[in-house]
Amino acid sequence: MxxxxxxxxxxxxxxxxxxxxxTILLANCSGLLRRPTSQSDNEFLKNYGPIDRTLSDSSTQFFYGDNNARPHGVLWNLPKYMEGKKQEGPTENANIVIIGGGMSGLFTAYQFKKFNPILIEQAPRLGGNAKGQSWNGIDYSIGAAYLDSPHEGQPMYQYFKELDLRDVxxxxxxxxxxxxxxxxxxxxxxxxxxxxxxxxxxxxxxxxxxxxxxxxxxxxxxxxxxxxxxxxxxxxxxxxxxxxxxxxxxxxxxxxxxxxxxxxxxxxxxxxxxxxxxxxxxxxxxxxxxxxxxxxGGNAKVGEKILEALVKEVPTTNFRCNSLAMHVDVKTDHVIVTYEDAKKKLRRIKTKTAVICCPKFVAKKIIPGLEEDRLAAINKLxxxxxxxxxxxxxxxxxxxxxxxxxxxxxxxxxxxxxxxxxxxxxxxxxxxxxxxxxxxxxxxxxxxxxxxxxxxxxxxxxxxxxxxxxxxxxxxxxxxxxxxxxxxxxxxxxxxxxxxxxxxLAEKGIYRSNTIPTLRKPFRNRLFFIEQDNWAYPSTQTGATDVALMRNDILKFLT
Missing domain, CATH: 3.90.660.10 (Polyamine Oxidase; Chain A, domain 2)
Structure with missing residues (x-):
């Protein structure tokens, strides 16, 4: 292999x-030390991209970061929340739906961009915890900050080469x-x-x-x-x-x-x-x-570059921020994804396959019928x-x-x-x-x-x-x-x-157990999981690597 x-x-x-x-010593990199390229003026990126450049200079008295009031209020009490909600059949067909718009979701969308993916993200902006902000012309990270330098043969190298990441x-x-x-x-x-x-x-x-x-x-x-x-x-x-x-x-x-x-x-x-x-x-x-x-802007800059490339090939309407995935039903020959859009209206998509790029504690709330061993593995995390x-x-x-x-x-x-x-x-x-x-x-x-x-x-x-x-x-x-x-x-x-x-948490003993392979395996051979908690390893490259490892299995449903 x-x-x-x-x-x-x-x-x-x-x-x-x-x-x-x-000691942290680095190779000769004089050719890499350059001014980053200019910021994108794309209106979609301005409103939904990983780096928020719309903030004023006024002082804030609240936390940025997680926006969890809605998912906690809905998913942790889903049956009651669904009472009285008007539910209709699927009104949209898709090749692939990605649930979660963090770095793993963006890597997955980029890998399958020619199949017109639909990406569902509950937060107002894409990027997950690899987000950034801006002040006085300085972009800074509010989450994940850096990457190790990839080399040819590594999955991240594809993104560096195709997106010209070394320029930024x-x-x-x-x-x-x-x-x-x-x-x-x-x-x-x-x-x-x-x-x-x-x-x-x-x-x-x-x-x-x-x-x-x-x-x-x-x-x-x-x-x-x-x-x-x-x-x-x-x-x-x-x-x-x-x-x-x-x-x-x-x-x-x-x-x-x-x-x-x-x-x-x-x-x-x-x-x-x-x-x-x-x-x-x-x-x-x-x-x-x-x-x-x-x-x-830290790793938000990488997310921004991926999104810049995606919106050149994928309609911006396919990136659905402020939308909460609520139910993922895996059938024999398709998947039905139910989500609540930004206006709190229920939507359903019939898709050939789907990829879960959100944490496993969310996945277990929205996927009915998960196997006992998978639920046990999720509960160990x-x-x-x-x-x-x-x-x-x-x-x-x-x-x-x-x-x-x-x-x-x-x-x-x-x-x-x-x-x-x-x-x-x-x-x-x-x-x-x-x-x-x-x-x-x-x-x-x-x-x-x-x-x-x-x-x-x-x-x-x-x-x-x-x-x-x-x-x-x-x-x-x-x-x-x-x-x-x-x-x-x-x-x-x-x-x-x-x-x-x-x-x-990558605690001692987790890799000797069967936890990791259980978390990573497809569900009913049609629903896939790509997220850093697949390996209990909090790194941006984890998602990029797992996309590469699972790519051929996902492609079987798309070609």
């Missing part, structure tokens, strides 16, 4: 760790530092902050060297259907990331290293390193030593929340780095993750205008995850916005202003976005 990841590429990435631990992305050049006690360490992963523990850093470097050379087993690529990859994924899945790295280091991790890894897991997965499967953790660490590509805060600064700052990881005092409370997270607040921030070289102002995007269960009940309290805005303001005044060299008077606004259940 063809391996979708190019092992030589990841080997090259990991080869960096031979001489520099986990820049490559990170400098190593990203780690902050500890107010100081930035650019050689942190080589032991710069803990020279007394250099032996443990070297042991970890040696481990990554062996992993790179695949001396004992294949690298645990996720997602992949290659048998060697899957065997390796299952092997490393017997440990959580903290346990594996402690084993490699020969005992307890040095406190600053332990804290940096823990905060990294919070920021990336919204979970503790003591929960995260080592298989998933190694994949993201490998991505961090690879070149990463950044667009103005846990989702975590995160928040972003975009700080708008009327001062141009030197672009020293893209992402700065924050460790505070350099020692975290591993026994009480919730208390430790509340104490530090954001665990990293990025230079949002990194891809806009000539920006005259600056935007810093802070990431705060909630790496524990039950956070959503706290996040949707009436006073939640004021509470967390104050937490960010305190952290910025105490830690960030001195670190970055601007003043309080330079701050224009602080805009918060909340994502209540954005990140599926």
């Amino acid at each position: 063809k391996r979708w990841q190019d092992i030589l590429t990841r080997r090259d990435f990991l080869n960096v760790s031979i001489s520099s631990g986990l 992305l820049v490559e990170r050049i400098d190593p990203d530092p780690v902050e500890s006690n107010g100081k930035l360490y650019y050689k942190f992963w080589k032991g710069e902050a803990e020279p007394e523990a250099i032996d443990k850093y070297k042991k970890m470097s040696n481990f990554f060297t062996k992993l790179n050379k695949e001396e004992e087993r294949a690298f645990p690529f996720i997602p992949s259907l290659d048998p060697d990859d899957l065997a390796s994924v299952k092997y490393y899945d017997q440990w959580h990331l903290h346990g594996l790295l402690s084993k490699i280091a020969g005992g307890k991790l040095p406190p600053k290293l332990e804290t940096a890894l823990e905060h990294y897991c919070w920021s990336t997965y919204a979970c503790s390193s003591q929960e995260l499967s080592a298989s998933a953790g190694l994949n993201f660490l490998a991505q961090e030593v690879a070149p990463i590509l950044i667009g103005a 846990r989702y975590r929340s995160y928040m972003t805060a975009n700080l708008l600064i009327k001062k141009k700052m030197e672009r020293r780095s893209y992402d700065i990881f924050l460790t505070g005092k350099g020692k975290t409370n591993m026994g009480n993750v919730q208390a430790a997270q509340e104490k530090i607040n954001a665990t990293d921030f990025v230079m949002a205008n990194f891809a806009q070289i000539d920006a005259s102002a600056n935007v810093l995007t802070f990431y705060r995850a909630f790496p524990f269960d039950g956070a959503r009940s706290e996040l949707y309290r009436p006073d939640s916005f004021s509470h967390y805005k104050k937490k960010f303001e305190e952290q910025i005044a105490r830690d960030i202003i001195p670190l970055m060299g601007f003043e309080q008077k330079d701050i224009v606004d602080l805009r918060l976005a909340l994502w209540g259940h954005a990140l599926p």
Whole structure:
């Protein structure tokens, strides 16, 4: 079976760790550092695209991000909601209907664009949690921020080549530092902050060297259907990331290293390193030593480019925002999709096939007759929340780095993750205008995850916005202003976005179980599932890869 990841590429990435631990070093990319192309003036993209450039400069007192009042009010009480609703037969035929307009839905629509797909999205804008906003000509992300650089043979490479994505992305050049006690360490992963523990850093470097050379087993690529990859994924899945790295280091991790890894897991997965499967953790660490590509607006820029290409071939009326899928009935030779449109009128489509690109906890609400094993697998999935805060600064700052990881005092409370997270607040921030070289102002995007269960009940309290805005303001005044060299008077606004259940938890043991293949299998051979929770792996590339893996099976119903 063809391996979708190019092992030589990841080997090259990991080869960096031979001489520099986990230091993020990048290849020569002088040809990639260019000004992004001009913004689209397409009216459809302006109103429904992933980047909202319509906001005023006035301060807001609410969260951007999730728009879940309608789906929760309807889908969690669907039988009662449907009472009295006028229901008619299908009034429209389609080749393929895609439910969910996040990145997985956009990748799927692009892959099958010649079949005139219909895409149903409950939010006002497409993009899922890869959305962006704009201020003072600067596009910034309110969700997913960057991509690793694809190479020929990987599914993402098709999109980069066909959509000219390199024209709107820049490559990170400098190593990203780690902050500890107010100081930035650019050689942190080589032991710069803990020279007394250099032996443990070297042991970890040696481990990554062996992993790179695949001396004992294949690298645990996720997602992949290659048998060697899957065997390796299952092997490393017997440990959580903290346990594996402690084993490699020969005992307890040095406190600053332990804290940096823990905060990294919070920021990336919204979970503790003591929960995260080592298989998933190694994949993201490998991505961090690879070149990463950044667009103005984060991954929303990629979504925007996909949508620009789609609307050239697919009627804009096929992209149905503010529309809520309510029922997906899989018949022997077709699928009936029932949805409520933006005017709250029920619509039905008869389609040859359909693809579910929304989270599984939604899928189980709208698809009747799901198998017991699939429902059990869905119920095993846990989702975590995160928040972003975009700080708008009327001062141009030197672009020293893209992402700065924050460790505070350099020692975290591993026994009480919730208390430790509340104490530090954001665990990293990025230079949002990194891809806009000539920006005259600056935007810093802070990431705060909630790496524990039950956070959503706290996040949707009436006073939640004021509470967390104050937490960010305190952290910025105490830690960030001195670190970055601007003043309080330079701050224009602080805009918060909340994502209540954005990140599926890749907990230890999930890949050794039958959960993943059960989640991914088609339903009644006609309904397909493409979403990052297929693999419990929160990455934009997950959807792109699964579209490639399932493409031929879907095409059978279209040709």
